[in-house]
Amino acid sequence: MPLTTSSRPTGHPGYSETLPGLEESAEAARKLVRTALATWHLDELTDAGTLVVTELVANAVKHTNARHIRVVVSRPSERFVRIGVVDRARVMPEMTKPGDDLMTCGRGLLLIDALAERWGTDMYRWGKQVWAELFCRPAA
DSSP states (O other): OOOOOOOOSSSSOEEEEEEESSTTHHHHHHHHHHHHHHHTTOGGGHHHHHHHHHHHHHHHHHHOOOSEEEEEEEEEETTEEEEEEEESOOOOOOOOOTTSOOSSSOOHHHHHHHHSSEEEEEEETTEEEEEEEEEOOOOO
8 A cells, every 4th residue: 555645834744644444554554653753853752653553543443433544643842743543433532441351452542541641532523533642852
């Protein structure tokens, strides 16, 4: 699957890609995150960033019937990289509760919570974006 990216012309550079609402889209999402982080010389965030986007995509695919999702990687400030997945469902993500069976599923948001400085959901009239922000050191 070819991956095309473009930087936003204003504000902090950002990358986004609309992908099919399929598990296989996680691979293209990881490539987008790696491309953005390499462009910004933030290679030290690659492992965490690719794991975060994999879990965000998996949640969007599993818990919505979205035909398409949009992966967004941006720099809201010098200190953070934001990785988000947009879908058309208005169902809020739920963190696994203590005592839930975590052997086969339910660990996604727990992993995101452990890796990210912060995470959340932005609700829109037509859907939502679930995002996570990774801390990065500002350039010297």
